[in-house]
Amino acid sequence: MTAARKLRIMTGSMSNxxxxxxxxxxxxxxxxxxxxxxxxLDVKEGEFAAVVGRSGCGxxxxxxxxxxxxxxxxxxxEVDGKEVDGPLKIVGMAFxxxxxxxxxxxxxxxxxxxxxxxxxxxxxxxxxxxxxxxARALLNSVGLGGVEKKYPWxxxxxxxxxxxxxxxxxxxxxxxxxxxxxxxxxxFTREELWDVLQNLWMTRRFTTILVTHDLxxxxxxxxxxxxxxxRPGRIVATxxxxxxxxxxxxxxxxxxxxxxxxxxxxxxxxxSSATDRxxxxxxxx
Amino acid sequence: MTTTATTKKTKKxxxxxxxxxxxxxxxxPWIVSVATVVIWEIGCAVFSVPEFILPRPSRIAGVLISAxxxxxxxxxxxxxxxxxxxxxxxxxxxxxxxxxxxxxLIYGGFYPLLVGFNSVPKVALVPVLVVWFGIGTIPAILTAxxxxxxxxxxxxxxxxxxxxxxxxxVLRSLGAKKRDLxxxxxxxxxxxxxxxxxKVAVTLAFVGSIISESIASSEGIGTLMVRAAxxxxxxxxxxxxxxxxxxxxxxxxxxxxxxxxxxGWATRRVDVR
Numbered sequence: 315m316t317a318a319r320k321l322r323i324m325t326g327s328m329s330n331x332x333x334x335x336x337x338x339x340x341x342x343x344x345x346x347x348x349x350x351x352x353x354x355l356d357v358k359e360g361e362f363a364a365v366v367g368r369s370g371c372g373x374x375x376x377x378x379x380x381x382x383x384x385x386x387x388x389x390x391x392e393v394d395g396k397e398v399d400g401p402l403k404i405v406g407m408a409f410x411x412x413x414x415x416x417x418x419x420x421x422x423x424x425x426x427x428x429x430x431x432x433x434x435x436x437x438x439x440x441x442x443x444x445x446x447x448x449a450r451a452l453l454n455s456v457g458l459g460g461v462e463k464k465y466p467w468x469x470x471x472x473x474x475x476x477x478x479x480x481x482x483x484x485x486x487x488x489x490x491x492x493x494x495x496x497x498x499x500x501x502f503t504r505e506e507l508w509d510v511l512q513n514l515w516m517t518r519r520f521t522t523i524l525v526t527h528d529l530x531x532x533x534x535x536x537x538x539x540x541x542x543x544x545r546p547g548r549i550v551a552t553x554x555x556x557x558x559x560x561x562x563x564x565x566x567x568x569x570x571x572x573x574x575x576x577x578x579x580x581x582x583x584x585x586s587s588a589t590d591r592x593x594x595x596x597x598x599x
Numbered sequence: 600m601t602t603t604a605t606t607k608k609t610k611k612x613x614x615x616x617x618x619x620x621x622x623x624x625x626x627x628p629w630i631v632s633v634a635t636v637v638i639w640e641i642g643c644a645v646f647s648v649p650e651f652i653l654p655r656p657s658r659i660a661g662v663l664i665s666a667x668x669x670x671x672x673x674x675x676x677x678x679x680x681x682x683x684x685x686x687x688x689x690x691x692x693x694x695x696x697x698x699x700x701x702x703x704l705i706y707g708g709f710y711p712l713l714v715g716f717n718s719v720p721k722v723a724l725v726p727v728l729v730v731w732f733g734i735g736t737i738p739a740i741l742t743a744x745x746x747x748x749x750x751x752x753x754x755x756x757x758x759x760x761x762x763x764x765x766x767x768x769v770l771r772s773l774g775a776k777k778r779d780l781x782x783x784x785x786x787x788x789x790x791x792x793x794x795x796x797x798k799v800a801v802t803l804a805f806v807g808s809i810i811s812e813s814i815a816s817s818e819g820i821g822t823l824m825v826r827a828a829x830x831x832x833x834x835x836x837x838x839x840x841x842x843x844x845x846x847x848x849x850x851x852x853x854x855x856x857x858x859x860x861x862x863g864w865a866t867r868r869v870d871v872r
Contacts, residue, residue, distance in 0.1 A: 381772045403774030413766045417787045417864045429783065430773045465864060485773070 330392075331359040331489070331521045332380060337389035338546075339375055349375045351546035353389070357538075360519040364532035365549075366578060367542030368586055373525040376547070377493050380523060381405050394488065404431060406482030406490045406520075410497040412474040414466035420477050421462035424449045427485040434485065452480045456510050472503035476510060483514060492524045496531065505563060508534050512560055529578045533571060534561055541578060543585050551581050654834040659841060662834045669823065674842045677808055677820040680736055681846075684743025685804040689797070692748045696755025700789070701781050706756070717749040722810050729815045739811040739819060746807030747800035754796035758789020791865035794858035801850040805843060 332355070339350040349372040357363045365373055378384035379391055382398040391398045406427075414423045428438040428445050438445050453462060456476045466474050475495060482490060496504040512535060515522060526532050532539045533555055541551040553574055557565060565571055617623060636656045642648070643655040650658060663670065698705050699713075721742055728738035762784055770780055812821025820839050827835035859866075 378768070381768070383768055383771060401771045401774070403772075405772040407769045407772050409765045409769075411763070411765060413763055413769060415766075415784065415787070417790075417862075426770075426783065427773050430770060430775045430779050432774055467864075481769075491772075 329359060329395075330356045331361070331394060332357040332523065333392040334380070335390045335392075337379060337386045337391060339372070339379065339384070340387045348546040350379075350386075351548055353548045355540060355549055357521060357523060359521055361538065362515055362522045362524070362536045364524045364526060364536035364539045365542055366526060366529055366532045366539060366582065367547065368544060368582060369527055371542045371544050372547030373527075373542060374493055376542075377407075377491050377523070377525055380489075381407065381491055402489070404485065404487050404489070406485070406487035408475075408478045408482040408490075408492050408495045410494040412466065412471075412478035414474055414477055414481070416466055419463050419465055420453070420458065420469070421446065421449055423466065423477060424453060424480045424484050426481060431485050449480070449484055452484055453477070455514070456480060470503075472499055472507065475499060475503075475507060479507075479511065479514070483518070483520070486518070487520060490520050490522045492522065492526075494526050494528075495524075497526070497528070504528075504531070509560075509562075511535060516559060529575045529582075530566060533557075533574050533578070534566060539574070539578060541581050541585070550585060553578065651831050651833045654837055658834050659837045662838045663841065666835060666838065670820075670838060670842055673818060673820045673823040673839075674846065676736075676818045677739075677805070677812065677843075678846055680739045680812075680819060681743050681801075681804045681808045684740040684808060685747055685801055687740070687744040688748035688751060688800060688804065691744070692751025692796075692800070693755055693793070695748075696752045696789075696793075697759065697781065697786070699752060700756030700759025701777070701785060706760070713749065713752060721746050721807060722814070725811045725814045728811070734815045735817070739808045739816055739821075742811035743804040743807035746810075747804040750796040750799045750803070751793065754792035755789050758792035759785040762788055791858070791862045794854060794862060797854045798851050798858070801854060802847045805847050805850075809843060 334353060334355040337350055337353045338348070340346040340348050353376070355363075355365075355376075365376060367373055375384065379386055380393065380398070382391075382393075382401045385399075393402060414420075415426070418426070425438070425445060428434040428449075434445070450459075450462060453459060456479060458473060458476050458480070461469060461473065466477065469477070475498075479495070482492075496507050499507065508531060515535075524532065524535060529539075536555055539553045539555060540549045541553070542548070543550045555574060557568075557571060640656050643653060654662075695709075695713075699709055700706070724745065725738055725742055728741050732738055732741070759781065762780075766784060767780060770784065775783070808819065809821035809824075812819030813825045814821075816822050820843055824836045824839040827833070827839065
């Protein structure tokens with residue numbers, strides 16, 4: 315990250331890094347399934363945004379749209395001032411499933427982005443040692459020092475997910491996309507990883523979009539939480555989370571934290587009871 | 600798969616037996632094979648089965664020794680023929696498998712043709728090959744190739760086509776090219792499938808070359824067996840079958856060992872280096 319960019323982030327004089335305008339997404343031919351309708355979303359540079367909603371509301375479609383893996387049916391998506399018209403080349407992604415390559419050791423899994431990103435792919439052949447130092451440092455910072463030479467399936471689910479985060483971040487992407495990355499972990503491991511992610515974010519300040527249905531997770535990690543409606547998905551509300559960082563496990567029991575979680579929960583519940591009936595009618599016709 | 604399932608079952612049920620006789624597990628395949636031969640021998644003797652119907656194992660062993668020279672000559676020829684055909688099918692199978700598995704267009708276009716071709720009985724093609732290439736080794740090599748490439752194509756294609764979509768997303772959002780997806784993920788992932796298919800393909804290659812030899816050749820174990828049968832030397836036919844089976848087992852084992860050493864990650868072995 316350049317010093318200038320860091321300065322802009324620190325002083326708050328930052329522009330929208332991701333700007334989604336009136337996006338509509340229809341799957342399938344003919345009438346099709348409308349996944350998103352009239353979706354607007356802004357994420358500032360260096361901001362940590364969370365998108366919450368019920369499962370099936372189109373959160374994962376949103377991920378694919380922002381990264382350019384899927385073109386929108388209507389509307390525009392801009393990332394870093396440029397309209398997205400194909401897969402972005404420098405995004406870090408992590409999913410609920412760690413998706414590590416089982417034939418590669420952890421270190422070599424984390425090195426994978428270097429072998430693919432244009433900027434590094436030729437240099438990494440000549441300067442493998444230097445790149446390995448970066449990867450090892452990152453692994454150390456998430457508590458994975460000493461397992462570099464292990465295979466993914468020799469590690470626990472939580473450790474695999476840490477490695478998956480490292481793979482998403484090792485090439486210093488400007489944008490990190492997380493799709494329920496901690497969904498498959500037990501409660502203790504999940505909360506440990508919240509702190510791991512928070513620490514990484516605080517030192518590197520990459521722009522992040524976290525898609526989750528865990529409201530506490532969203533409030534714990536994000537600067538802004540966006541609530542998505544049921545299908546067809548759009549943003550129905552945005553909550554600022556004015557809680558200073560680093561947030562700690564005690565923070566999650568403070569009234570101001572719980573108030574935000576509670577109002578998010580009510581909003582999502584109201585949203586689903588409002589749309590249940592028309593949705594059922596649509597299916598029947 | 601069947602063997603692992605059985606071992607697991609025996610482990611659970613007869614663990615006391617295994618503990619009492621730990622040598623039983625490695626010795627068991629030998630015990631089964633030897634018992635089969637012994638029952639065969641005794642059965643032939645008790646029911647006094649004539650030699651031209653079903654020769655006794657001891658008689659087959661005798662022929663293996665007394666006719667060792669011609670058997671060695673013909674089986675060597677068959678082995679070389681088979682391995683050339685098999686090498687062709689590995690090269691061709693890999694290339695076509697990669698093409699079919701990595702492109703939906705090629706998959707859609709070529710797969711029906713491949714399936715149709717695989718359904719053609721290869722024995723019917725041998726006369727055509729003879730017309731094209733003459734009697735002898737070349738039709739046998741080609742039959743071995745035609746018999747064995749299909750499982751390789753299917754398995755490599757399956758390995759490539761079943762890569763987790765999320766993994767593709769991760770790589771594409773880093774700017775990965777089609778080539779990266781194939782070489783970094785698709786091919787390594789399809790290696791276990793590939794090796795599994797080699798074990799099937801090599802035995803099919805033997806079937807192919809022997810079919811062709813028995814129809815149109817003057818050399819090879821297939822020729823030997825057809826000639827022996829027409830002379831009613833059934834023991835020699837069986838000797839040929841035994842040699843063929845032995846070559847099949849050796850090749851199968853070789854690829855099983857290779858598979859274990861190259862793709863240990865797929866079976867989650869603890870001692871992988």
